[in-house]
Amino acid sequence: MASYKRHLNKDYTVMPNHHLRNKDLSLKAKGLLSMMLGLPDDWDYSINGLVAISREGRTAVENALKELREAGYVVIRKLYPNQTDSGIIEYEYNIYEFPQDEKVACQDIVYQEAHNQGTCFQTIENHQQLNTYKSNTYNKRNIKEIQFDLTGKEETDKCPDKSTPEIELEIDIYTYNVQIHDEFEELWKLYPNKKGKTNAFKSYERECKKKKNPAKFEEVKKGLIAYCEYIKATNTEIRFVKNGSTWFNQRCWEDDYTIQNGKNNQTNKKAQPEYELL
Known part of the structure; x- marks a missing residue:
């Protein structure tokens, strides 16, 4: 009769024998x-x-x-x-x-x-x-x-x-990424200074996927329309309009673009340098 010995030292797992003795499992x-x-x-x-x-x-x-x-x-x-x-x-x-x-x-x-x-x-x-x-x-x-x-x-x-759950999950994530891409394309058509599109998309995608305070398409679009109206009302030259990458990276849709008594009343969340993201 054959015999065997178990040699257990460390780094082992303790578990019930139920599944090991279940004849219905492969x-x-x-x-x-x-x-x-x-x-x-x-x-x-x-x-x-x-x-x-x-x-x-x-x-x-x-x-x-x-x-x-x-x-x-x-x-x-x-x-x-x-x-x-x-x-x-x-x-x-x-x-x-x-x-x-x-x-x-x-x-x-x-x-x-x-x-x-x-x-x-x-x-x-x-x-x-x-x-x-x-x-x-x-x-x-x-x-x-x-x-x-x-x-x-x-x-x-x-x-x-x-x-399988993994395949379904891949389909959902792919669909979600396509949705973000389509949203950005719609926003980009509205943006006046079309510089830094690649970095602008990366920033928008990142902000949409944040767990805390994620960017919402309708809010971003509303802020962008307000920014365009502000530029038009103040006759801002295109060279002074923020590059697209900067605007999306700094979440500028949250800025206040109201104009009171004909005066510039734009307020930024915080002062940041105006430059193109690398």
């Missing part, structure tokens, strides 16, 4: 759940991250996650803007040591709709769960990369038949 799903339960609390989760620390491909990891979802070990919820700190729709991945009942599992509705950006792992009260993760991986990806993932043949061949 070895791949058992291994993935064990790995996720052993990850540190501050680990930045994404499917690409799981692929990076294993020999499995993206499709294999997605299939294992799907198996864990169906078994109740992973529950995915959709959080609406009034439920998140970021004020946008986020997806919440909950990893459990034991399968959850139908009441909890029914919260797994992420495949029903595609929504906005954000992927995170958080704790649901009164249920045993080990780790909490948050990921901004896809927020950092640019439009060209997302387009390739969605339309490139090489990437498409790897995708499963059903949509």
Whole structure:
């Protein structure tokens, strides 16, 4: 009879044997759940991250996650803007040591709709769960990369038949980036001094994606129209009009452009030098 010994020194994970003894789970799903339960609390989760620390491909990891979802070990919820700190729709991945009942599992509705950006792992009260993760991986990806993932043949061949949270998330982020681009183009048509367009767009995109006090298209447009009217009313020469990059970078839509008694009453938030951003 063969025998074996376990040699445990340090840096190991303590977890229940439930999923390891569950005959309904494949070895791949058992291994993935064990790995996720052993990850540190501050680990930045994404499917690409799981692929990076294993020999499995993206499709294999997605299939294992799907198996864990169906078994109740992973529950995915959709959080609406009034439920998140970021004020946008986020997806919440909950990893459990034991399968959850139908009441909890029914919260797994992420495949029903595609929504906005954000992927995170958080704790649901009164249920045993080990780790909490948050990921901004896809927020950092640019439009060209997302387009390739969605339309490139090489990437498409790897995708499963059903949509996954990551694919839906990429679609939403791509749509959001296109929306920001279209908004900026509309604003740029109105701006009188069309210098520094590239940096102006970067500034507008950055301000739109801020978690605190993000730029809102209608407010920016209203401020820009007021600035154009101010320039016209004061007969300001074009060489004294701020470059587009400067105006957007300094959030000048928040300035006061009112004119009282024929006098210049423009007030800036703070004095800053007038120069073209590099």
